[in-house]
Amino acid sequence: MSGAEHALRRISAVRGVRGAMLVSAPDGLVVSESSMEDVDGRAIAALAASLAGRLRRAAGGAGLGRPTVIQLRGETGTLLAVPAGEELLVVAVGDRETNLGLARLELLEAARGIA
Amino acid sequence: MNDDVRTLTAELARDPGSLVFLDLAEVLRRRGQLDAALTVAASGLARYPALADAHALHARILAERGDGDGAFDGWMNALQLEPSHQAAHRGLGFLYYRAGDLGRALRHLEFAAQAAPEDAGLRAAIERVRAAAVPAPEPPAHPGDEAVSPEPAAPAERGVLPTSRAIPFAIDAESGTSSDSELFAGLDGARDGLLLLDQHGLRLGGALRDEDGADVSDAVAAHLAGVSREAARAARLLGLGAWQSLGIECEYGNAHLVAPTADTVLLTVRDVAVPAGRLGLVAERAAQAARRWLERVA
């Protein structure tokens, strides 16, 4: 198993996380994914990359530098995205019960390992 | 540029495939012979449909003839062929300004300025659009007097006026209150870390400053214009329900985005030292303040 796959598995093992994936940031395509339940992986990749791109530009404009963690919370779940270098994003989707603190740490750890 | 119409016409007749049509159409346009300019530009465009300059010039002439839609298409085409085409950004900036979409107007003008940083006319246009996007002390007595023309997109000279500029700011003018002082009164960061925007990315109140103290509100606002829509879309399509907040941790600071009402977005920015959880609480308090303020001024 590759390092990336291993890292994605660790993220998926966090309570409440429905799946994790590695996404190509410029084109919004799935590079590698792990146990994505009930959600279209292609949709996650495209939407997460699009949101991350827009936020990268906004953060740059605000003088905040590059985003390191992005967290979109909805009524019933959360999307987490962490840039890994210039070209990749580590993305996870979790339900309302997700341990977000732990998931965030696992994503950052995975991004460090991949970048 | 050779501005003798006769010489240019003869040159074009001698070599119909040459690019001299650009000069000829431009000279005719400047002389106000718009029909002739349009004919020359259109036939040149037919020959060089992949030439961004030809699209931009054609669009400029259409704009001066009052055909805003045609001009819009032309400038968009120029940008498709050459994404940094200066005249096209400038033209679109003007059209958006005229349509009252100040966020987009500003973005295009800023793009144009990147290509021509020394262009004083353009800088002045940007300042005027920015000024239009912050609370005006009083509404202009006659909107017609406000015919701002980010030169050289000149339709304003022909009596085409901004129609729906800065609607949110009319609210301030009517209520006679200063939005910045009341909106986030008593909250930490009221003047440099809280920004309330409408759905088009226009500033309603608050301000953001970068580490040098420069006001970056408008630039950030322009970038955030579509964020709430995009956040809502992502949450919906990914089965996360309605979106509630968007947290962005960055190298030099953390930001938090919430939607106080269906058509506004509130951005809270703090130093990296402020933990994400506390940032969420600050943002929620600011959102409550924003809701109260919006109810008051509505």
Added chain:
Amino acid sequence: MRVLEGWVSGPLSRFLDESAARLVLLMTSSGQVVAQHGFTRSVDVMSAAALGAGIMASTGELAHLMGSPRFGALVHQGTEQGLLLSGFDTPRGRWIGLVAFGPESSVGIVQLFFQQFTDEIAAATPPEEQRGPVLAENFEHELNASLRALFGR
């Protein structure tokens, strides 16, 4: 935006809005334009359609030659602009979509919403209407005049 038949506009507008695509061309598999957005001259649209249909037809044949199933979509990512070329089935036969997009969008976004678009198109396609005579019986006179004018005779 220009559409040959009105029912295409709704799905196409939604696609443009969601995908932020710059150019869209919808055509039949023989290269006849059904709808377009972002082009200037009708004749340039036709060239793009002829080339797009040609690419789809030839890659289809390539797939056939190699014994693989039909290719779903072709993507070309340039530095400033990307292209998606994709065929899909409708009750009126196989159609082709050609989409050009810039850095404000991405392959992923365009593909995601293109899928939604083709689903909507397939669902919205009304039954084909029977066609009676199109032209007046004595059209030859106008045709001759048009052709003479066209050839400068």
Added chain:
Amino acid sequence: MSLVNFTAREITCKIVYYGPGRSGKTTNLQYVFGRVPETRRGRMVSLATHGDRTLFFDFLPIELGSISGFTTRFQLYTVPGQSYYNATRKLVLQGADGVVFVADSQARRFDDNIESLQNLQENLLEQGVDVRQMPIVFQYNKQDLPRDLVLARADLDEALNFRGVESFAADALHGSGVFETLKGISELVLRKLAVGGPAA
């Protein structure tokens, strides 16, 4: 297949120039391209090899103007003539509304003409189109060559034109017969629309 837009009152038809290699199909389109005003035509797209032989197709859209209140456009295509390009020929032929068969009048190319015509029939049949239902005209090109090298129009009619459709003697390089041929096929294609063809 022709597209008719009743709302915008527009008709678009696809016409394919077919025939053996080097019979002058591309030359026909080049002549049309050169004569038609720029505002009424698009770019001529040529997918050709270095030797200017058509590799995939040539394409030229032209706007005829208004006919019975319909803005009428023709898309002119050529196919590659060489026999080994049959796969691409079939692709170009898809959805054609009319065919111009450009024959090479030279006696030594006689068999090539026959072979290409048979190939046209086979390819149409494979697409479920009966050649008898397809509007078609013949053009006998290169009639400007010395008499002893070329076959007369009557001889070519006898050998190729068994349906007795319209045929035209031509010298496409200098334009003679090009206009007449296009006019001939236009009439046939539009006449089919005038009596009510299949829907788009």
